Amino acid sequence: MIYGYKRPVQDDKDMQQQLGAVTVDKIFEESHPYAKKRTALENMLMEMKSGDELYVQHMVVLADTLSQFEDVLRVAEKDGVFIHFIDEEMTNQTMPSMTLAEAASFFSKLQAACTSHRTTFVMQEAIKQGKAIGRPKKSDDNLKKALEMYQSKVYTLQAIKDQTGISKSTLYRYIDQLEE
Numbered sequence: 367m368i369y370g371y372k373r374p375v376q377d378d379k380d381m382q383q384q385l386g387a388v389t390v391d392k393i394f395e396e397s398h399p400y401a402k403k404r405t406a407l408e409n410m411l412m413e414m415k416s417g418d419e420l421y422v423q424h425m426v427v428l429a430d431t432l433s434q435f436e437d438v439l440r441v442a443e444k445d446g447v448f449i450h451f452i453d454e455e456m457t458n459q460t461m462p463s464m465t466l467a468e469a470a471s472f473f474s475k476l477q478a479a480c481t482s483h484r485t486t487f488v489m490q491e492a493i494k495q496g497k498a499i500g501r502p503k504k505s506d507d508n509l510k511k512a513l514e515m516y517q518s519k520v521y522t523l524q525a526i527k528d529q530t531g532i533s534k535s536t537l538y539r540y541i542d543q544l545e546e
Contacts, residue, residue, distance in 0.1 A: 401430035416446030
């Protein structure tokens with residue numbers, strides 16, 4: 367049997383770009399992009415048997431971490447399932463023929479893609495919940511005090527930092543913004 371697996375990813379949140387040119391017997395679709403509670407993936411892995419084939423658009427669709435990717439590959443190997451990764455133009459059977467340098471490059475790119483995928487969706491969820499993203503802003507009072515101390519030419523940069531908590535780079539960036 368030929369299976370397909372889809373889930374929302376960073377570049378294809380509605381899953382419209384996944385498995386477009388592939389004919390499959392059954393598609394499993396995850397309803398969310400997160401790593402936990404991937405029921406469609408679990409159900410599919412339980413259903414697949416030796417000789418079955420699985421088509422996935424990109425490896426990050428299948429796993430969120432390298433260890434999760436390894437787990438899925440081990441299950442597929444043990445069950446005799448053939449996995450096709452469309453974007454990477456490889457299968458779980460062709461992967462072992464890589465050189466060490468190719469494998470290192472490949473897994474480095476996969477790890478970056480997994481991290482990017484996780485980060486994007488976690489940030490979007492935090493924004494929906496009204497949480498501020500990024501570094502917290504320095505207090506305007508501390509910035510003003512640091513600027514006054516700097517302009518007085520009495521204090522060293524270390525003394526300014528000790529009294530206000532404003533670093534040299536933050537102080538210079540603030541001065542540059544004022545001059546613009």
